[in-house]
Structures are given as C-alpha cells and as structure tokens.
Amino acid sequence: MNLHEEANQAHLRHVTRRHFLRTCTTGLGAMALASLAGCAPTPDTAVRRAMQRDVTDPLALHPPHFAPKAKRVIFLHMAGAPSQLELFDYKPTLARLDGERCPDSLLEGKRFAFIRGVPKMLGPQATFRQHGQSGAWVSNHLPHLATMVDDVAFLKAMYTDEFNHAPAQLLVHTGSARLGRPSMGSWVTYGLGTENENLPAFVVLLSGGVAPDAGASVYGSGFLPTVYQGVQCRSKGDPVLFLSDPDGLSRDLRRRSIEAINRINAHQHQEVGDPEILTRIAQYEMAFRMQTSVPEAMDINDEPDYIHTMYGTAPGETSFANNCLLARRLVERGVRFVQLFHWGWDSHGAGASEALNAGFLDRCHETDRPVTALLKDLKQRGLLDETLVVWGGEFGRTPMLENRTGLDNPYVGRDHHSDVFTIWIAGGGVKAGITHGETDEIGYTGVSGRVHIHDLQATILHLLGFDHERLTYPFQGRAFRLTDVHGKVVREILA
Amino acid sequence: MKKALFSLIVGLLILFVMLLTTGSGSPTDFDLFLGRFHPALVHLPIGILLVAVLLEILTRSGRFGSYSKAVSAVLFVGAWGAILAAFAGLYLAQGGGYDDWTLTWHKRLGVLIAVLAAGAYWLKERTRNQTHRETQNQRRGFAAVLAGLFLAVALAGHLGGELTHGEGYQTRYMPDALRNLAGLPDKEDLGRLALENPEEATTYAALIQPILDDRCVACHNPNKTKGGLLLDTQEGLLEGGDDGPAVVSGRSEESVLIQRIWLPLAHEDHMPPEGRPQLTIAEAELIRWWIDQGASFEQTLAEAEVTPTVQTILDGYGLDEIRTGIFALDVSPADSTDIEALRAVGVSVTPLAEEEPFLQVRCTNPAACAGDNLAGALQAVTAQVAWLDLGRTEASDTTLEAVSRLENLTRLHLEQTRVTDAGLAHLKGLQFLEYLNLYGTAITDEGLQHLTDLPELKALYLWQTDVTEAGVQSLQQALPDLDVNLGLSLDPPTTQASDEAEES
Numbered sequence: 001m002n003l004h005e006e007a008n009q010a011h012l013r014h015v016t017r018r019h020f021l022r023t024c025t026t027g028l029g030a031m032a033l034a035s036l037a038g039c040a041p042t043p044d045t046a047v048r049r050a051m052q053r054d055v056t057d058p059l060a061l062h063p064p065h066f067a068p069k070a071k072r073v074i075f076l077h078m079a080g081a082p083s084q085l086e087l088f089d090y091k092p093t094l095a096r097l098d099g100e101r102c103p104d105s106l107l108e109g110k111r112f113a114f115i116r117g118v119p120k121m122l123g124p125q126a127t128f129r130q131h132g133q134s135g136a137w138v139s140n141h142l143p144h145l146a147t148m149v150d151d152v153a154f155l156k157a158m159y160t161d162e163f164n165h166a167p168a169q170l171l172v173h174t175g176s177a178r179l180g181r182p183s184m185g186s187w188v189t190y191g192l193g194t195e196n197e198n199l200p201a202f203v204v205l206l207s208g209g210v211a212p213d214a215g216a217s218v219y220g221s222g223f224l225p226t227v228y229q230g231v232q233c234r235s236k237g238d239p240v241l242f243l244s245d246p247d248g249l250s251r252d253l254r255r256r257s258i259e260a261i262n263r264i265n266a267h268q269h270q271e272v273g274d275p276e277i278l279t280r281i282a283q284y285e286m287a288f289r290m291q292t293s294v295p296e297a298m299d300i301n302d303e304p305d306y307i308h309t310m311y312g313t314a315p316g317e318t319s320f321a322n323n324c325l326l327a328r329r330l331v332e333r334g335v336r337f338v339q340l341f342h343w344g345w346d347s348h349g350a351g352a353s354e355a356l357n358a359g360f361l362d363r364c365h366e367t368d369r370p371v372t373a374l375l376k377d378l379k380q381r382g383l384l385d386e387t388l389v390v391w392g393g394e395f396g397r398t399p400m401l402e403n404r405t406g407l408d409n410p411y412v413g414r415d416h417h418s419d420v421f422t423i424w425i426a427g428g429g430v431k432a433g434i435t436h437g438e439t440d441e442i443g444y445t446g447v448s449g450r451v452h453i454h455d456l457q458a459t460i461l462h463l464l465g466f467d468h469e470r471l472t473y474p475f476q477g478r479a480f481r482l483t484d485v486h487g488k489v490v491r492e493i494l495a
Numbered sequence: 496m497k498k499a500l501f502s503l504i505v506g507l508l509i510l511f512v513m514l515l516t517t518g519s520g521s522p523t524d525f526d527l528f529l530g531r532f533h534p535a536l537v538h539l540p541i542g543i544l545l546v547a548v549l550l551e552i553l554t555r556s557g558r559f560g561s562y563s564k565a566v567s568a569v570l571f572v573g574a575w576g577a578i579l580a581a582f583a584g585l586y587l588a589q590g591g592g593y594d595d596w597t598l599t600w601h602k603r604l605g606v607l608i609a610v611l612a613a614g615a616y617w618l619k620e621r622t623r624n625q626t627h628r629e630t631q632n633q634r635r636g637f638a639a640v641l642a643g644l645f646l647a648v649a650l651a652g653h654l655g656g657e658l659t660h661g662e663g664y665q666t667r668y669m670p671d672a673l674r675n676l677a678g679l680p681d682k683e684d685l686g687r688l689a690l691e692n693p694e695e696a697t698t699y700a701a702l703i704q705p706i707l708d709d710r711c712v713a714c715h716n717p718n719k720t721k722g723g724l725l726l727d728t729q730e731g732l733l734e735g736g737d738d739g740p741a742v743v744s745g746r747s748e749e750s751v752l753i754q755r756i757w758l759p760l761a762h763e764d765h766m767p768p769e770g771r772p773q774l775t776i777a778e779a780e781l782i783r784w785w786i787d788q789g790a791s792f793e794q795t796l797a798e799a800e801v802t803p804t805v806q807t808i809l810d811g812y813g814l815d816e817i818r819t820g821i822f823a824l825d826v827s828p829a830d831s832t833d834i835e836a837l838r839a840v841g842v843s844v845t846p847l848a849e850e851e852p853f854l855q856v857r858c859t860n861p862a863a864c865a866g867d868n869l870a871g872a873l874q875a876v877t878a879q880v881a882w883l884d885l886g887r888t889e890a891s892d893t894t895l896e897a898v899s900r901l902e903n904l905t906r907l908h909l910e911q912t913r914v915t916d917a918g919l920a921h922l923k924g925l926q927f928l929e930y931l932n933l934y935g936t937a938i939t940d941e942g943l944q945h946l947t948d949l950p951e952l953k954a955l956y957l958w959q960t961d962v963t964e965a966g967v968q969s970l971q972q973a974l975p976d977l978d979v980n981l982g983l984s985l986d987p988p989t990t991q992a993s994d995e996a997e998e999s
Binding site for chain 1: 803843848857930956982985
C-alpha cells in the first residue's frame with residue numbers, strides 16, 4: 001500500500017454515516033430538481049452501447065443506427081501516396097507549362113516536405129483518355145481499371161492536413177495525425193461486430209516490402225478494447241503468427257490445455273469479477289477456432305485457374321495480387337473490414353524505385369490488374385452491392401518537379417502535397433460512374449467539391465449505417481469518435 | 496402651466512390626426528428616416544413615466560412627502576417624450592412588414608400612453624393649484640390614471656418587443672419546464688416541420704405555400720393585391736400578376752417570383768420590399784428547387800428528387816429522410832422469443848438498424864437452412880425479415896416455399912444452393928425484392944420467367960448458371976431498370992492504337 005492509498009483509507013475511516021447522508025441528500029435533491037425541471041441527463045448513447053455489450057462476446061453482431069447500404073469494407077491503401085496527376089487528374093495546361101519555373105504566388109506561405117527554392121513545373125507523365133459511359137479520365141498506366149470506371153465514384157478534390165507519410169496515414173485511418181486513436185476498422189468492428197466468429201473481424205494484409213510508416217497504429221484499436229484491433233494476416237507462411245501449434249503439440253492436447261486454462265481463468269473471475277478475464281477466455285476460444293478456419297480462408301490454392309489468371313496471383317507469394325484475392329475470400333466469409341497496404345508509391349524521383357518514369361510504373365502494373373479483378377469478381381458474385389471498396393493514398397503530389405539533389409537526373413518525381421489528391425470509392429450505396437470535385441487547371445488545389453479525410457470517414461460510416469457523430473466511445477472523460485469534431489457526409493456521391 | 500398644458504393638447508391633436516390618417520402606405524425615405532428615431536426616443540419616456548409612478552408611491556408612503564412637487568414636472572417631460580416617440584413610431588409603421596394586429600394595438604397603446612401622461616399631468620397640476628387639500632376622490636382618480644399608465648407602458652413595450660424580435664420572443668428561450676407549464680412545446684421542436692403523413696404530403700403544400708404565407712401573402716391576398724398578384728392559392732401563382740405568370744414550370748431563372756427575390760435588397764423591384772421580413776436563403780432555395788422540379792402542385796415529397804442542398808435544408812426542418820419502400824410501412828418489431836427461436840435453428844439474426852423493426856437473417860450453418868426448422872421459425876417473422884442470406888447452404892426449392900411468405904424481403908442470397916427454376920416460382924409475390932443472387936445455381940432461362948413480376952428488382956446475379964443472353968434480354972424487356980450480371984472476365988486491355996483505329 002503506497003502512501004496515497006494509506007492516506008485515502010485513513011480519510012475514509014473518518015467519514016461517518018452522517019456525512020454520507022448529508023452529502024447524498026443534497027445530491028439527490030439536486031437530481032430530483034433536475035429531473036423535475038426536465039434537464040435530467042439521459043444516458044449517453046456510447047455509454048448505453050457499452051453497457052449493452054456482452055463482455056464474453058465482444059464481437060457479437062450489433063445493428064447500426066440506421067439501415068445500412070454496405071456491410072463490409074475493403075480499403076486499398078496505396079502507401080506512399082500515388083500521383084493523381086499521372087493517374088486520374090488530367091491537366092493539359094500543366095503539360096503546356098512543363099519545365100517552366102513555378103510562379104512565386106503558388107509557393108507563398110506553402111510548406112513542402114522536400115521542395116526548397118523555386119521548382120519547375122512538371123507536365124503529366126502519362127497520356128489520358130476518357131473511358132466508359134461516364135467519360136472518366138484515366139491514364140494509360142491503368143488500362144484495366146479504365147474498364148471499370150462506370151462502377152466507381154471518383155473524389156478528385158480530396159485534401160488532408162498532413163504532408164508526411166506517418167501522420168497522414170494515421171489521419172486517414174484513425175482520424176487523427178497523432179498516435180493513440182482507434183482505426184476505422186476497429187470502429188466498424190466495434191460498432192457492428194462480426195458475421196464470422198471463426199475469423200478475425202478486421203484483417204490487415206501488407207505488401208510492397210515495407211510496413212506502413214505509422215506502424216501497426218494504422219490498424220490499432222487505440223483506446224477501444226484490443227479485441228477490435230486489425231489482425232495482420234500473411235499470404236506466405238503461417239497466415240497469423242503464433243497461431244499454429246508448436247511441434248509435438250497435437251490439436252487435441254491444445255484443446256485440453258485451453259480448457260484447463262479457461263477453467264483456471266473462470267475460477268479467477270469468480271474471485272475477482274474482472275470482466276477482462278471473460279474477454280481473455282473468449283479470446284482463447286477464438287484462437288482455437290481460428291487455427292482451422294484461418295488457414296482455410298487464406299489458402300488460395302483451391303481457387304480455379306481462371307481466377308488466378310484474372311487476378312494475376314501466384315500461391316505462396318507475398319504480393320498485392322494475392323492480397324486482393326484474399327480480400328475477396330475474406331469478405332465472402334463475412335470478415336467486416338479488410339485493409340490492404342501496398343508500399344512503393346512515394347515517387348520523389350530521387351532514384352529508380354521512386355520515380356514516376358520507373359518505380360511508379362511498376363506499382364501501376366502490379367496493382368492495376370488485381371484491383372480491377374477484385375472489383376469485377378466482387379461484382380459477379382453479388383458482393384459489390386454490400387461491400388465498399390476504397391482506393392487511395394494518404395495525400396497527393398505536387399504539380400511541380402521535385403529535384404532534391406539539383407543534379408541532372410534521369411528520373412522525375414513530385415513532392416508530397418496535402419491540398420489535393422484523388423480517391424475512388426465503389427460499392428454498396430455509392431453512386432456509380434460519377435466524378436465529384438474539381439481541381440484548378442494545373443491540379444494544384446481543389447476548386448469545387450473538396451472532401452476532407454474526415455468527410456470521407458463520415459461518408460464510409462454513413463454507408464455502413466452509422467451517424468459518425470453517434471458512433472462514440474467514452475474515454476478520458478469524454479466521448480471520442482473517428483471524425484473527432486469534424487466530418488460531413490458527402491451526400492453527392494450517395495446513390 | 497396653461498402654456499405647458501396647451502402645448503401638450505396641440506401635440507396630442509396632431510398625433511390623433513396622424514393615427515387616423517396614416518396606414519402602412521408607401522412612405523418616402525424621409526418618413527422612414529424620421530421613423531427610425533422611434534427606438535432611440537421610445538425608451539426615455541418609458542423610464543421617465545415609471546419614475547413618475549415611483550415618485551407618487553414614495554410621496555404617498557409618507558417619508559418622502561417633499562417629492563410631491565417633482566411629480567408633475569416629471570409627468571410633463573414624460574408626456575412630451577411619449578408624444579415624440581409616438582410620432583416617430585407612426586412614421587416607422589408606414590414602412591410596413593409588421594403583424595397587423597400587433598401593430599394596431601402597439602400604435603393605440605402608444606397614443607394612449609401619451610394621452611394618459613398628459614391627463615395625469617393635468618390632474619396633478621389641478622390639485623397642486625387648488626386652495627384646499629387634495630380630496631379622497633382626487634387621490635383615487637390620480638392613482639387610477641397612473642395605474643393605467645403603468646399597465647399601458649408594460650403592454651405597449653411587450654408588443655413592441657414582438658414587433659422587433661418576432662412573436663413569442665419572450666418564451667423562446669424559456670426553460671422547457673416552464674414552457675411545458677405554459678402549454679408550449681419543447682424548444683427543440685420549434686422550427687420543425689411536423690408532417691402528419693410525409694409520404695402523401697405534396698412538396699407544394701408542405702414546403703412552398705407555408706413560405707409564401709409567411710413572406711408574401713400579407714401583400715398578395717384578395718384584400719390587398721399588390722401588383723395584381725395573388726400568392727395565397729395555386730390559381731394565383733399560375734395566373735400571375737401584372738408582369739405575367741409568377742412561375743415558369745421547370746425554369747426558375749425565368750420565373751419572375753425567383754427573379755424578384757434575387758434582386759439586390761435596395762432594388763426597386765426586390766421582393767419582399769425592403770423593411771419587410773425577407774426570405775431566408777433556405778426558403779428561396781426551396782422555391783427555386785420546387786420550380787425547377789416542375790412547379791407541381793401534386794408531386795409528393797417522396798416522389799421529388801431531393802438534391803443534397805435541399806436535403807440539408809429539410810434536415811434543418813427536422814424532416815427526416817423521406818422513407819420509401821419497406822421503410823414507409825408500419826411494421827411492428829418481432830417478438831424476442833420468435834427471434835430466439837430463429838436463432839436456435841442455427842442462423843444469425845440482427846436488426847437491420849437500431850430503430851427499425853426489420854431483420855437481417857444469415858445462415859451460418861449450411862445444413863440447418865435446408866430443413867423444415869428454418870421454414871417453421873420464419874413463420875413468426877414474415878413481416879420483419881428484410882435481408883435473407885441463404886448463400887452456400889443446402890437451401891432448396893422447398894426452402895423457397897417459406898421464403899415466399901416473407902412479404903417485405905428486399906435482399907435474397909441464394910448463390911451456390913440447390914434451388915432450381917421451379918423454386919423461383921415461389922418468389923413471384925415478393926413486391927419489395929431489390930437484390931437477388933442466384934450465381935452458381937442450376938437456374939435456366941425458364942426460371943427467369945417467374946421474375947418478370949418483381950417490380951422493385953434492381954440487381955440479379957446469374958454468373959455460373961445456365962441462363963443465356965437471350966433469356967436475360969427477354970427479362971429486361973419486362974424489367975428495364977434491372978441490372979443483370981452474367982459474370983465478368985478481365986480481358987486484355989485494349990491498346991491505344993486499336994482505339995484510335997476504331998475512332999477513325
């Protein structure tokens with residue numbers, strides 16, 4: 001017992017029943033008055049929601065606030081931030097200005113991650129055409145996706161607050177550029193629960209060789225119970241680390257040892273009554289179930305050849321294509337939120353791997369076919385009506401050339417740009433084949449239909465049936481939510 | 496004293512003449528300039544006259560007898576203040592735009608205050624100059640006049656407040672508890688549009704005419720038809736006024752009604768005229784939207800195409816999203832024992848949303864969903880099941896017999912099941928079915944014949960079935976809005992060169 005506790009207990013011994021009654025009656029009187037005057041506090045929805053939960057089954061199904069349009073989400077995060085000017089945002093004027101010095105008026109009061117001094121403008125490093133009934137502009141780098149534009153809503157005037165990867169990625173996924181907030185997938189699984197209790201409700205798949213800059217926090221659960229955090233699954237080796245039985249431990253023995261551990265935990269719970277112990281019991285059970293269901297879901301060998309051809313997958317690899325196919329298999333099995341990260345889009349032009357005329361083209365090539373295949377496959381299975389697919393980076397790129405070294409360099413690139421970028425979203429409840437938002441003639445900033453990251457989050461939650469202002473969790477004395485104190489549903493893209 | 500009394504009488508006479516002759520005509524700028532002194536002038540006499548009342552009370556209480564002399568002087572100043580304030584007020588009233596009843600009574604009370612103040616002055620002076628002591632009757636008479644004065648000041652002040660801040664300004668921010676005692680609704684319900692039957696309410700009756708009533712009808716009614724325009728009825732709107740029709744259906748920019756609203760406030764033709772309550776931006780936007788929608792008097796809110804801007808406005812009115820389809824139905828929530836019975840069969844059951852009676856049912860145990868148990872358990876919740884997912888189960892044609900009774904079903908998953916053409920006959924009566932997934936089943940063109948009567952069907956999935964293009968085409972003749980998916984392949988992307996060849 002430390003000094004503070006001791007002092008506190010000594011103090012409490014002097015509190016008599018008389019004190020108690022006196023303090024109480026004043027309080028009770030005030031409460032009675034408040035309720036008579038019609039000002040009595042009603043339980044916060046978040047508190048109510050938390051109270052209704054069965055601690056032994058934290059992933060039980062819950063209804064959203066209103067009838068949803070979509071039930072699941074696949075978030076394709078192109079980590080490193082792909083250039084919108086080479087993919088979707090066609091700017092002929094910028095082509096004309098290629099090589100000109102950037103006017104001072106564009107640089108005044110702006111900060112860039114790397115550009116110093118006066119940069120030159122850089123024309124689009126791609127050719128553009130309009131595609132589909134909707135006439136959406138897509139560059140020659142995404143020939144497959146161009147065939148699906150009529151199923152997609154483009155948000156061309158997205159903007160964010162951050163121009164460095166880690167904080168910008170955190171903002172996209174947790175609604176805050178600082179660490180410690182739950183990610184979107186955690187919020188959604190907290191709000192809706194899971195349809196398949198044998199699989200994690202929120203799965204994360206990484207490719208591109210580099211983990212997200214912000215680390216596991218982009219799929220962490222923050223202050224929500226840890227059961228809601230994203231579970232990273234691997235397409236090579238054990239899908240979930242530390243899940244399979246060690247050598248020499250049979251499944252039967254594992255079963256019996258888990259039962260024994262659970263009995264001990266149950267005793268412990270009877271003694272101390274901590275609900276976290278029940279959660280622990282539930283987690284052991286789930287891990288045991290996952291031992292068979294996860295490898296089954298993650299094994300793409302049983303897919304027919306035409307599916308492998310469609311996605312461009314090769315079993316046993318760690319690739320974005322494999323992850324796209326896994327994403328479909330997971331949502332098919334009722335997984336609520338699948339988050340893909342594909343690293344390598346940070347096209348500064350300082351070297352081949354990060355140049356618009358080298359590495360960037362490889363990224364396009366790696367992702368174009370699987371992303372398109374994913375959309376088509378979801379569609380033909382009738383899943384796209386109930387699934388949201390979101391594609392995007394954490395920010396955009398400048399219309400100016402970034403030449404960090406100032407030397408003659410065969411590679412071209414663009415700097416980070418928080419003012420504008422393109423994201424597309426497809427699936428349940430989203431208007432198909434539209435473009436929302438417009439940028440100025442060099443693609444430097446949005447001029448109409450600007451959508452902030454918080455607005456996108458509010459819209460995604462809306463499509464899942466949530467009022468983003470009501471999906472809250474009490475923490476540190478106040479109700480927190482994904483969109484903090486911001487966010488406005490982009491009604492223009494709702495079907 | 497005589498001169499002073501005479502001046503008051505002259506002032507009052509002019510005031511009377513003005514009260515009787517001026518209405519809310521078309522005032523000159525100078526009239527309004529004078530009128531706008533009213534707020535500056537009106538508060539001083541209120542204070543002065545109340546001081547007179549206070550002094551009289553103090554005098555009579557005994558300890559401050561010496562104040563008696565001051566009362567008549569204070570009353571004189573107060574009476575003149577009241578006359579001047581009333582003058583300015585009568586000019587201000589000519590600007591118009593006020594509630595008639597409130598304005599009339601405010602004017603009458605204002606003049607009454609001037610009269611009472613002058614009368615009180617005269618009574619006080621008379622008793623002061625008489626040789627004998629004030630009689631009991633005089634004392635009572637004077638007290639009565641002062642009491643009347645006090646009451647008139649309070650009432651006129653309140654009416655003035657209503658004119659400036661709008662009706663009900665006094666109770667607007669009253670705590671709800673007090674409001675309820677006074678029989679008023681809760682504060683948050685103010686400004687809400689209570690529609691008894693939102694599905695049947697027409698846009699015109701629910702949204703547009705109330706705005707016109709508020710802002711326009713005061714001058715455009717059968718009694719007072721400015722510009723020959725009546726805005727209190729449909730006929731009047733269509734007929735228009737001296738400048739022709741007020742509304743051009745579908746073309747707000749050509750409609751005089753909108754043009755006049757959009758003119759700058761200072762423009763001669765701006766409506767409502769300067770000084771009168773103006774339309775809010777939201778109100779103008781609603782009228783514009785209604786005209787662009789075709790200015791229909793019959794279109795219901797549910798039929799109207801609600802733009803994001805209009806939805807924002809309607810949200811502000813507290814008008815929830817217009818409910819359509821099954822959500823417009825009055826369905827009671829399912830009994831919890833029935834839901835438990837359904838769960839016991841081995842399916843997951845969740846409400847579609849917190850406040851909805853509808854359920855989504857998903858089969859998690861393939862074998863369970865084939866048997867009679869499911870059919871039996873569904874009997875108790877036929878009205879509530881909106882989404883049913885039997886995909887990848889052993890569900891068969893017999894299962895569909897039970898499904899046929901789910902009258903409010905909107906989404907049905909039957910992919911990779913054993914259902915056949917014959918089973919689809921059971922789906923005929925599902926009037927709300929929007930989504931039907933049949934991929935990976937043995938369905939053929941023949942089975943599609945049973946779907947032609949599903950009015951709401953929007954999406955049909957037929958990948959990996961025996962359905963042919965021809966079969967799809969004949970179904971789409973019956974259901975032109977239906978989107979049918981026969982499966983997609985990822986063809987090699989067309990090259991730039993071949994596209995250019997096509998184009999040329």
